[in-house]
Amino acid sequence: MGKRWIGIDLGGTSMKLGMVDHKGKTLMEMEKPTLAEEGADSVIGRIISHARELAEATETRWEDVAGVGVGLPGFLDIKNGVVKHMTNLGWNDEVPIRARLEEAWGIPVKIDNDANVAALGEAWCGAGVGVDDVVCITLGTGVGGGLIFDGQLIHGQYGFAGEVGHMTIDPQGHPCNCGMRGCLETISSATGMVRLAKEAIASGRKTVLADVPSINTKEIFAAAAAQDEVALHVKEKAIDALAQAMSTLSVLLNPARFIIGGGVSHAGDALIQPLREAYAKRTQRNARQGVEIVLAQLGNRAGYIGAAGLLARGKK
Ligand SMILES: [Zn+2]
Structure with missing residues (x-):
C-alpha cells in the first residue's frame, strides 16, 4: 500500500x-x-x-x-x-x-x-494543474485568497500574504471587518454585493430585488441577466473591483492563472466572462499576456x- x-x-x-x-x-x-x-x-x-x-x-x-x-x-x-x-x-x-x-x-x-x-x-489537484504560478480568489461571505508561486505557498512574514480581500479598492468606501475602508471584500464578496443592492433599494431605485425577502448573489445574477439596472450596477461594480485587484496582482506577481472559487463563483460564465473582459481592459499588456481566468474545481x-x-x- x-x-x-x-x-x-x-x-x-x-x-x-x-x-x-x-x-x-x-x-x-x-x-x-x-x-x-x-x-x-x-x-x-x-x-x-x-x-x-x-x-x-x-x-x-x-x-x-x-x-x-x-x-x-x-x-x-x-x-x-x-x-x-x-x-x-x-x-x-x-x-x-x-x-x-x-x-x-x-x-x-x-x-x-x-x-x-x-x-x-486547487493548485495541486484542481484548476491549477499544469501551471506553477497561480492566484486563488474565493468569493464567499468574505473574499479569501492564496498565492502559489513556483509551486509553493507564499506566506510572507506572518502568513498574511495572499489576503487579497483586504486590498484597498476605495479608501473612502464602506468600513471593512479588518478595520480599514473599501477593501475588495466590501464590494466583491456575497455580503458586499447584497449590501450594495440593499443600499440601492433604500435610496429608492427601482429593482425587482426590492420584492425579494432575503437577497443573495444568485438572485442578483438572475436579475442582472434580466437587465435589472440595480442588479447590473452591483454586478458590474463587484466585477470591476475584482478586475482592479487582479490587475495589481498581475503587475506585482505575474501569475499564469487566476482561479475563482466560493459561493459567488457558482454564477459561472455570467461572472467569468465579464471578469475576463474587465481584467483585459484594466491590465497592462505584458502583465496579462497568456493569463487564464478559470473557475475553481474542487468546491469545499x-x-x-x-x-x-x-x-x-x-x-x-
Ligand atoms: Zn478589509
Whole structure:
C-alpha cells in the first residue's frame, strides 16, 4: 500500500477530513461537527479521534499515515504550529496545536490558514494543474485568497500574504471587518454585493430585488441577466473591483492563472466572462499576456486536499 495522508479543514461549524494518496486522490472523506462552544481542548480532542476514525474506516494502519495537515480559520504562527487566535471559534489565547496533535498521533503535522490550504488544493489537484504560478480568489461571505508561486505557498512574514480581500479598492468606501475602508471584500464578496443592492433599494431605485425577502448573489445574477439596472450596477461594480485587484496582482506577481472559487463563483460564465473582459481592459499588456481566468474545481473539498498537500505533495 502506498503512503496516505490526512487533510483536515476546520471550520466554525464543521470540520471536513479526508484520507488522500500521494496524488491527492481522495480515498474517503468525513464531515463532523466542530462544536466550538465546547472550547479548544474539546475541539482538539475531536480532531484527534476523528482522524483515527477515518484511518479505521479506510482500513489504514496508523503507522501507514505519513502525516496530517490542518487548515485553520485563524491568525497563526505557521512556522511554529501555533494558533495565535481564532476568533470565530472563540480561541482568544495561543494554542500550540501542532505540538499537541503530534504528541497525540506520533506523526508529522503541519498547519496553515484555511484560505491557503484551499488554494493549495486547487493548485495541486484542481484548476491549477499544469501551471506553477497561480492566484486563488474565493468569493464567499468574505473574499479569501492564496498565492502559489513556483509551486509553493507564499506566506510572507506572518502568513498574511495572499489576503487579497483586504486590498484597498476605495479608501473612502464602506468600513471593512479588518478595520480599514473599501477593501475588495466590501464590494466583491456575497455580503458586499447584497449590501450594495440593499443600499440601492433604500435610496429608492427601482429593482425587482426590492420584492425579494432575503437577497443573495444568485438572485442578483438572475436579475442582472434580466437587465435589472440595480442588479447590473452591483454586478458590474463587484466585477470591476475584482478586475482592479487582479490587475495589481498581475503587475506585482505575474501569475499564469487566476482561479475563482466560493459561493459567488457558482454564477459561472455570467461572472467569468465579464471578469475576463474587465481584467483585459484594466491590465497592462505584458502583465496579462497568456493569463487564464478559470473557475475553481474542487468546491469545499479543496481545503482538506490542500491541507494533506502541505505534507504529501511531491512524495510517493
Ligand atoms: Zn478589509
